[in-house]
Amino acid sequence: MIAAFGIRKYFNVKQSMLSNLMLKAVDGVDLKIRKGEIFGLVGESGSGKTTLGRILVGLLEPTEGDVLFDVDEDVTSRYENALLKGDKEELEALSKKYSIFKKRGNNRKILRRKMNIVFQDPYSSLDPRMRIIDIVKEPMIATDYLKGEAAEKRVLDLLEEVGLGKSFAQRYPHELSGGQRQRVAIARALATEPEFVVLDEPTSALDVSVQAQILNLLKKLKQERELTMLLITHNIAVVSYMADRVGVMYAGKLMEVGDKIQVLKNPKHPYTVSLISAVPQPKPRSIRQRIVLKGEPPNLIFLPRGCIFHPRCPFAFEECGWSTDEIVDDLSYLISSKYYESFGESVSIRTKDENTIIIENAKAELISEIVEKEKANLKSLTAIKKITQEVNYVEIKIHDFITPELYKLDDGRKVACLLFRAEEKNA
């Protein structure tokens, strides 16, 4: 139905006139949404899920990558093959035909009819100076779908369908409650009979009981019209109720994609695991494994190398992308705080190059002993490959790292974690 390949979206951050840094909102995402399914995209704020949603409906152009619309398996696999082979002509041809960013003029209007979006905040998504009827009519007029009386009649039908009634047509948005406004926004999104609708946090500004009404409405509409939907939300409960398949995003990358039940009941990626365990449950005193993640999502300008989740990951190991700086931080904590007694004040520690750390005035044996002992707590220490004693300093070499891709598992899901690299090879 809709397929995104290698989507990257970088935003310029004006730091000063001299340096231009890139905020990597979406950093290499492949995504396919099948016809008639609800795909739930979960992630915390800053994970890039909203940016991705906007790219998929063509509101933003990606820095890199392409989105093909109205395609079947055949086309996507042709595109994938072409990508693998680096067949530029084929890519060009497919892109010209299916890419949503290459459509111009009338084709663009037709495309606009076929896809639409519902936004999070029902208060700012409706123009306060337009009546409801004009708001809902707008997409029909703009894409030459319907005009005049036919359009107005359709507005009234749509309002009935979303449970508002015809009397709302002549009102202004400020006369409506949040739930009613969101219904108007849904009616607008459905005005041109689209095939694909992005729902960007459609209920997060609403109360739970109103949320339930809207979710029920969306489910009903989906069944009646065979809509394909992308449901973007930070609320895992909503996804678990609504979606068929789920993708989990973290810092601009997809961490895990798969069937809803598999991903939510039996998460594989350590991030998904901890995310789901962090969701509060309406079951008091329930005994469950709770993983409280340390730290915060990374700065999107300076992303960690290797797996972007490794600094917070409870299962991280040597190849996850540890940098000497991270190890130096942990080691100096051990030396100056935890094992202060054994070292005293004279020890100094620094990074020599990308793979080497130097500790002056210390003994290699003691360091190796401590590293062995603390490995389980401080994951960065697992990346230490070799500790050697030089004349008056200790040299530490670290492992190389591997950047994980989305590895395909037996059950059809994909996980971007090195722990599952082997499984893919078997599969």
Added chain:
Amino acid sequence: MSEGPVIKIDDLHVYFFTRRGIYQALRGVNLTLNKGEVLGLAGESGSGKSTLGLAIMGLLPRNAIIPKGSIILGNGTDLVEKIRGKAPFKKDKLNLRKNELLIRNLNKHLQKIRGKRISMVFQEPMTALNPVLQIGYQIAETVLYHDAERLIRRALAREKVTREDLRNMIKILKNEGERGIYEYALKAGLNGIEEQIFAIWNREDIHEAKKEKMIIDLAKDKLGLFERIGLKLARKGMLKIPLISRLARRALIKEGYRVAKELLSSLGIPQVDSVVKMYPHELSGGMRQRVVIAIALANNPDVVILDEPTSALDVTIQAQILELIRNLRKKTNAAFLFISHDLSVLAEVSDRIAIMYAGKVMEVGRVEQIFEEPLHPYTKMLLDVIPTMEKDTLKPAKGTIPDARYPPPGCPFAPRCPFAKEDCLKFDREIAVTKDHIVSCILYENKK
């Protein structure tokens, strides 16, 4: 756990006057908060739950009036006495200007209580901290304006303490525990030093040897010239005189920064030395919320009101803050009023839960009672609309929350309630089904 109420709210009414009519935000709320418990307050927007929190703090806008009801602190102080039933009217209209003076008077009256005995954490950590003041200052002043004595005591004790004292105290700490330190400090005239020792001792992130060194280093940490002068002035009660008070205040604030560092590191913030000198915009949302919590805890209050403290945060950060609150509950003896629209969050932290709707309390009970045997149809609906994988459809009640200007008579949920009877329009009582499970619904009138 329950050792009597720290706050008792009785038949509290709060109205707001606007151009469009009178909003009846609270219409007879009865609630008690017991010592050491976490009371969860749930409700959708417009239920009045936030108004209740603000009413306890006395942080009311100028168009608010309290026609009747009371909020009584543990020691018997009535927090709303100063404005109850005193609203100045001109014909039917509220005289805003005079009402504002009334509320300002209330503010003055409550100033000694707020931040000292009751404190509050707001929803939006991004806007709750003053953007142009340093984090350390914002924590320090909380202590300064309530307990300047404590700051003086701390600084002077550190001035006086010797390495020998500290070595002894570490020994006592290891052998006898915290009790012994108090006695030693009192005897040596060093009270004020003990909390500094505990702050170091109770840290979890550093090794004992380092702790010992840090404690002994307290003796090295002497005052500068200006601080000494400032403290002397402060001790003589010169905090009221202009200019001189500046010097004194500066010395006290400097000591307050140390308190801030201790508090922040106890809340799990790394590198406190630099954090206290930062401005709010340099911190992430989760960090800021910790700072606000530190402010709320600075004076060891009896009651902490948490108004949606995690709603603006991401799930993983929310989990961190909830964990923090669970830990604090064990460490402090404060009672927490945790306001949230999210029942699942409340399930994680509360001992008891109160459900509010349209300015009234619908049901109060222990957390298991609310989740496992909910009584009120509204509570049942709230639980029914939490989306999960297992549910096929959600069953929300029809309609919307009633207009707070024209609340229906009797039970406010009656117009939406599937079990509503005619008598619901007259019913307005709270029924104790069991000793600690109270519901206000006609269905249970004869079942108690």
Added chain:
Amino acid sequence: MKLWAYILRRILILIPTLIGLTLMVFVIIHLQGNNLLLAQYLNPRLTGPAKQQQLEALTERFHLNDPVYIQYFYWLQQIITGDWGYTNTPIYSGSVTTAISLFLPNTIIIAVFASIIIWLLSIPLGVSSAVNRDSIRDHLIRVSSFTLYAMPIYLIAIALIILLGVYFHVLPFSGPVNPLLVSNLDWYKNGISYPTHILLIDALIHGNLTVAWDAFLHVIMPSVTLALGIMAGIIRILRASMLEVLEQDYIRLARAKGVPEKIVINLHARRNALLPVATSFGYTVAGLLGGAVVIETVFNYPGIGYWTTQALLVNDVGGIMSSTLLFGLILVFTTLILDILYALIDPRIRY
């Protein structure tokens, strides 16, 4: 962002502004062909063949027969090297640069006095107006600041003259000093005092307290007028921003902490409320300079503004154009300095 990076950026932005500023003055001059440019650089004292000779020299120097954009660079070169042409007005006739050195000090002294009055009065008035919203005091402050804001500044001047000068005779309102007092002084000639050209300071240097006091009295009315005209705007901005700040969460938190109301207002609220006022510094300076033109004219105070209006009355190009350029330069550079100071105060501006 680092502070120095911010300052650097701010200075870099200055370059196009300066180019634009000079370009605009140049375009204004050229709106009427080359006549204005020639008139500006023609020494008014020359006559006959000498004048003709200079005209030719100027045509040569400014490449007046070349395309306009080339002329701009030659003109710019002239401006940068400090040769601003000549002025010929009843109060001064000669080179523009000398005129500026004579008149600018007087404008500065009025502007400085006015700024002091503004800062002493507008902050407490604006704050107390917002804090006591809807009280009698608030209404009074609001209506008077409305009135002052709405009034053309020359009317404020006239009102003060009528009130303090004509009816109560408490303050002098014409010229920089009582001419009788200075008629025989050797350091005061033709309305110009030496060495600093600021009468008040010169009198102090020479130890003549009577003249200094009289000069001070003469400064009061112009600077008070100027201050009143500009204060009104500041009070309005401050009141509005104070009202907004008082609704903020952090003010609620400060109250929730039990911080005394006085501190809440004077520290927590005021410091934030002053930020938008600080951003509008540029307008304040612009107001001071623009107001000075009018004020000096009304009070016959020999500053740059007085010179400008005198130049206007006799159609003197040098006076008008140079003062436009000069005011522009002053404004651009003061805003630069104020912006940098602002970045030092507000931690957020540096991101």
Added chain:
Amino acid sequence: MEKRMEAKEIEGLRLSLVIFFSNKTAVVGLMIFMAYVIDALLMQFAPSMLGVNNPNALAFDYSNTIPQPPSPEHILGTTYFGVDLLQAIMQAIRIDLGYSGLIVISGALIGALFGIISAYAGGWFDEILMRITDIFFGIPYLVLALGVGFALGRTIESMIIALIIVWWPLYERYTRSLTLSIKEQTFIEAAKASGVSDLKIMIKHIFPNTLPPVLVQISLDLGVVMAIFATLTFIGFLPTGNLPELGYLTSLGLNYIQIAPWATIFPGLAITIFALAVNLMGDGLRDVIDPRRRSS
């Protein structure tokens, strides 16, 4: 629920009127403003009704040129050259109000056009406009108006052009910032997603939403521009002759300030009262469009 909708609260236009009329000073401002407008209209279309033959020229009375105090014959007295002040002021209001209206509205139109486009389009166009307006803000507007007006020739037309040139950047900045905040609202994105073209978004969504605050600003600026207009004539920018203009009238009276203060006071009051009135009115209008005021 339906019932609640019937017992409908005060909404929309009615609420706006209620808010505006609950602000007493704003109502006073509106009334004064209307009086000035009516005077200007009458003077334009039916000057004889106000006893004026030529609204463009002051009627000098050389028989008694010295200003006379107010009397039944001359209610506000006379000013230099024996002009009846009341009549002169009524004539002058037409000129001052008309021209400042012209200046503000043209400035607002130009400024709003550029402001909306530059904020909406962004990029280099925005950057260039920002720098251009920076330059205009780099010179005190009074001085700039002097310079531009002088170069164009000291006539009333050039003065008006000069003031428009000085004034549009203010509106450019203002609409630019308004547009930027409107652009943040998701209804703009919703329109884009619905296939509405950029031009239509600017016309149908952004312009109507910038309009109310711009109108308020226009009402406030009317007073300011009238003041500058009067100031320029006051300092002698125009070779005025017998132009009935408030700044000129004040300067006529200024020579007699010691013996005939009314000759300065009344024209001055005419400006001040107008400027005060539009400010009060604008303040009331600002309440009307302020969402916080609306909801309280």
